[in-house]
Amino acid sequence: MELRHIRYALAVAEDRHFSRAALRLHVSQSALSTQIRDLERELGVELFQRNSRNVGLTESGEVFVSRARDVLGAVSRLVSDVSGSNVEQVRLTVGVISSAGRVDVGQALAALTQRHPGIDVTVRPYGSEVVIDGVRSGAIDVGIVGLAPGRLPKTFSATPLWSESTAAFVPDGHPFSTLPSIRLDDLRDVPLVDFASGSEARVQTDQAFAESRVPRGRTYEANSVDLICSLTVNGLGVGLLPESMSAPHPELVCVPIADAPHRVVHAITDPAHSSSLAREFVTLLSDQFTT
Known part of the structure; x- marks a missing residue:
């Protein structure tokens, strides 16, 4: 092997x-x-x-x-x-979820490379569960993940970046498109477009429907924001995405869900593997939301 x-x-x-x-x-x-x-x-x-x-x-x-x-x-x-050569100071691997719409990873990396010319950077788009596994194993230095309250591994160092709720995304002209907001009960038996079963985002919406005792309609699954938007704009169902993705597609309208599931997006590291470079990068990410 x-x-x-x-x-x-x-x-x-x-x-x-x-x-x-x-x-x-x-x-x-x-x-x-x-x-x-x-x-x-x-x-x-x-x-x-x-x-x-x-x-x-x-x-x-x-x-x-x-x-x-x-x-x-x-x-x-x-x-x-x-x-x-202390590789940890010249190499950084970042895992980021596709729905992290409010964070500018490129801006933070540009600032980091100005301070440390010549560093090797890899950015990989994954689901939250894969990012968490990668951070735990040391394969990923910094992860950007969206998790429901209480689901963050306690052994990680986590810096909250922002919090948000899930919203409904519909094509212009859909009955929901002119409403100021809806509730989960309005989605009763309505076809949906959501993240794949087992993903962190899907766990959050499944739990919200179960707690509200609202049966899910037929659900089309996708593993990225782009795919969810594509299926939604073509009329397969109501897309479920974080509200920060308020303009993911010019033909879609974002409709708030009053009783929607809530998540916090964190920058995470594992102290067992964390480098000074990783911690500096997390600070640069956090600064985008505190300045």
């Missing part, structure tokens, strides 16, 4: 899709599939459940991915210790 096998398996696990993982890794899908099959053959277990729509992890795959993130984090720290 080589490190590339671990990186390849993690990419497939994170994207839940071979072609998207191959695109991110800059390899062909057939080459990626071959490497994963070789890894499974060496381990003697199947790591992934494959079907025509997506890829899921088997029980063995869940164990492998958890340990693999620890391995890559340990390798990164080993390189830092051996090189003598």
